[in-house]
Amino acid sequence: MSENPTSSQVAEVAIIGAGPSGLTAATRLTKAGLKPVVFDLNAAPGGQVYRQVESPQADLRVTGIDYRLGQRVVEAFRRARVDYRPDSRVWWVQRVDAGFELGVLHEGRSAVWRARRLILCHGAMERPFPFPGWQLPGVMTAGAAQILLKQGGLLPEDAPILVGSGPLIYLLGWQYLQAGHPPTCILDLTPRLQWRLPLRQPGKAWHARGYLFKGLKMMLALKRAGVAIERDIEALEAIGDKVLEQIRYRQRGHWKQRPASLLLSHVGVMPETHLTRSLGLTHRWHAEQQSFLPVRDDTLSADENLWVVGDGAAIGGAVNAMREGTLSALEVIASYHGLTKKERHERDGLRRERARDLCARQLLDAMFLPSLNIDAMPEETIICRCEALTRGDLDQAISDGAEGPNQLKAFTRCGMGPCQGRQCSLNATLLLSRRLAQTPDQIGQWQIRPPVQTITLGELATSSMVENRVT
Amino acid sequence: MFRRLPETASDSAEVTLWVDGEPQQVGATLSVAAALLQQRGWAEYRLHHDGTPRAPLCMMGVCHDCLITIDGEPNRQGCLVIVKDGMRIETQMPAAQPTPGASTG
Numbered sequence: 001m002s003e004n005p006t007s008s009q010v011a012e013v014a015i016i017g018a019g020p021s022g023l024t025a026a027t028r029l030t031k032a033g034l035k036p037v038v039f040d041l042n043a044a045p046g047g048q049v050y051r052q053v054e055s056p057q058a059d060l061r062v063t064g065i066d067y068r069l070g071q072r073v074v075e076a077f078r079r080a081r082v083d084y085r086p087d088s089r090v091w092w093v094q095r096v097d098a099g100f101e102l103g104v105l106h107e108g109r110s111a112v113w114r115a116r117r118l119i120l121c122h123g124a125m126e127r128p129f130p131f132p133g134w135q136l137p138g139v140m141t142a143g144a145a146q147i148l149l150k151q152g153g154l155l156p157e158d159a160p161i162l163v164g165s166g167p168l169i170y171l172l173g174w175q176y177l178q179a180g181h182p183p184t185c186i187l188d189l190t191p192r193l194q195w196r197l198p199l200r201q202p203g204k205a206w207h208a209r210g211y212l213f214k215g216l217k218m219m220l221a222l223k224r225a226g227v228a229i230e231r232d233i234e235a236l237e238a239i240g241d242k243v244l245e246q247i248r249y250r251q252r253g254h255w256k257q258r259p260a261s262l263l264l265s266h267v268g269v270m271p272e273t274h275l276t277r278s279l280g281l282t283h284r285w286h287a288e289q290q291s292f293l294p295v296r297d298d299t300l301s302a303d304e305n306l307w308v309v310g311d312g313a314a315i316g317g318a319v320n321a322m323r324e325g326t327l328s329a330l331e332v333i334a335s336y337h338g339l340t341k342k343e344r345h346e347r348d349g350l351r352r353e354r355a356r357d358l359c360a361r362q363l364l365d366a367m368f369l370p371s372l373n374i375d376a377m378p379e380e381t382i383i384c385r386c387e388a389l390t391r392g393d394l395d396q397a398i399s400d401g402a403e404g405p406n407q408l409k410a411f412t413r414c415g416m417g418p419c420q421g422r423q424c425s426l427n428a429t430l431l432l433s434r435r436l437a438q439t440p441d442q443i444g445q446w447q448i449r450p451p452v453q454t455i456t457l458g459e460l461a462t463s464s465m466v467e468n469r470v471t
Numbered sequence: 472m473f474r475r476l477p478e479t480a481s482d483s484a485e486v487t488l489w490v491d492g493e494p495q496q497v498g499a500t501l502s503v504a505a506a507l508l509q510q511r512g513w514a515e516y517r518l519h520h521d522g523t524p525r526a527p528l529c530m531m532g533v534c535h536d537c538l539i540t541i542d543g544e545p546n547r548q549g550c551l552v553i554v555k556d557g558m559r560i561e562t563q564m565p566a567a568q569p570t571p572g573a574s575t576g
């Protein structure tokens with residue numbers, strides 16, 4: 001298909017992301033006779049959780065039974081014959097009179113799309129977890145290791161050390177165990193008190209029982225297999241000359257050291273807010289999720305004709321993402337021709353299930369509340385990886401008078417590297433918030449301008465129509 | 472280094488990648504960054520502008536520590552590009568670089 005970059009293509013509804021939320025939204029819209037277009041930068045549908053689900057590289061015994069649900073969702077999506085565009089990065093979005101315009105990069109060429117309605121299903125990212133030495137080769141995130149496992153059946157040659165908090169740490173440990181290659185140990189950063197929350201909140205624990213049992217089962221399997229689970233970890237350092245060689249950690253006041261070749265770290269996930277921020281949507285600090293979330297109304301809409309669903313809006317997990325995807329589709333259908341009685345019934349049922357699940361989620365959020373304080377990190381800890389700026393560098397700029405994110409950026413170049421602040425923006429705001437004794441909402445985050453995805457000069461040259469608009 | 476699960480290795484298609492001029496057989500579903508982590512590990516992936524070695528952190532397009540030259544084009548995100556037969560990869564590890572710690576500003 002040859003695309004003329006100077007003329008735009010049109011869709012009734014544009015969906016960004018083919019993870020659980022985008023897949024269900026598209027499938028439901030199609031069932032109602034609407035014609036959405038779905039863009040995803042990955043080569044295959046599934047998103048983060050169901051990556052590579054159509055041609056699995058590791059069997060279900062390893063990836064876990066939840067993967068089967070993903071297979072069903074992707075099959076339904078394929079049957080619906082949606083206009084699905086893999087390998088397509090949406091690198092800018094803007095509001096125009098009659099809806100939205102999107103810049104979509106595919107095979108080195110950029111095309112402009114227009115759509116009346118837009119559903120953002122772009123998902124989450126792992127929370128950046130800085131500690132001294134986290135920039136060393138040999139330190140990766142647990143999510144990255146899981147992507148390697150799903151995408152290519154890749155396992156670390158030598159048993160890794162897992163560190164952090166949150167369900168993904170135990171899930172990955174369990175997956176490695178199932179593959180016959182367990183980690184050497186798991187260093188758990190979750191404060192002990194937080195593990196006891198289910199006992200103190202039995203109502204929420206009941207709603208969350210599915211998640212809790214699954215977690216417990218994995219933990220027990222790891223323990224039985226002899227994987228050491230170390231708790232009360234208070235501080236962490238990665239040490240090495242050119243690559244990771246050792247880790248040091250403080251446990252109940254005592255420093256310990258271990259040789260390590262691969263350290264997989266993780267402290268939970270949070271919405272990726274580049275797209276929503278570039279659209280100028282309001283974001284609010286959510287203390288339980290320790291993240292900025294785009295503000296939505298009860299219909300999951302963040303603005304006129306714009307819905308934000310799934311983990312890109314607030315962390316709710318894969319099943320919630322599917323519910324929200326379907327709910328957003330029903331809202332779009334309602335905006336076209338109202339809902340039938342049956343559709344209203346479907347919507348109300350989904351809303352009830354969502355409310356119940358979010359109640360369980362509150363408990364999980366509290367249990368896995370990240371305990372790291374950015375301002376307490378040693379001053380040599382790199383915060384902005386791209387510009388190699390340390391906590392000390394940022395503190396210096398704050399004492400020199402940087403009063404907000406934009407000034408901090410101007411003083412230090414923090415957030416101006418290729419990742420566009422994805423790894424440092426939140427931590428810069430949190431540091432400012434601590435030092436200036438203001439809430440994260442008062443400090444805010446720096447503004448995001450397109451491109452929201454990396455684009456090369458050659459690719460930019462294909463988008464003549466776009467140039468005068470976004471550069 | 473990473474290795475493939477035995478069951479994956481036995482029934483999965485492969486392509487040939489040219490890494491710094493050397494041919495490498497890699498799994499067809501892998502991203503460029505994943506293929507390198509498997510074939511070579513993380514030790515010699517990329518030299519950052521401050522002279523320190525770096526390697527992929529997130530594998531999902533967030534961190535940009537996987538930047539690499541693909542078919543002559545520098546600074547592509549290796550974790551987001553799936554390998555293709557005949558693809559030419561150059562790791563961004565120039566021999567003559569400032570010593571670690573030197574800053575380029």
Ligand SMILES: Cc1cc2nc3c(=O)[nH]c(=O)nc-3n(C[C@H](O)[C@H](O)[C@H](O)COP(=O)(O)OP(=O)(O)OC[C@H]3O[C@@H](n4cnc5c(N)ncnc54)[C@H](O)[C@@H]3O)c2cc1C
Binds near residue numbers: 022040042
């Ligand atoms: C690394 C990682 C691993 C995870 N592993 C698990 C797990 O094992 N089990 C679990 O239950 N949950 C896991 N999660 C949580 C996950 O967020 C949810 O389970 C679920 O995937 C959320 O679904 P979603 O539809 O909201 O987003 P996602 O599944 O994240 O899908 C979003 C899709 O949008 C695409 N996208 C984003 N931006 C753009 C753009 N600008 N242009 C084009 N496409 C774009 C992405 O490539 C992605 O395919 C993981 C999260 C992360 C970040």
Ligand code: FES
Binds near residue numbers: 528536537538
């Ligand atoms: S590894 Fe993080 S962007 Fe590629």
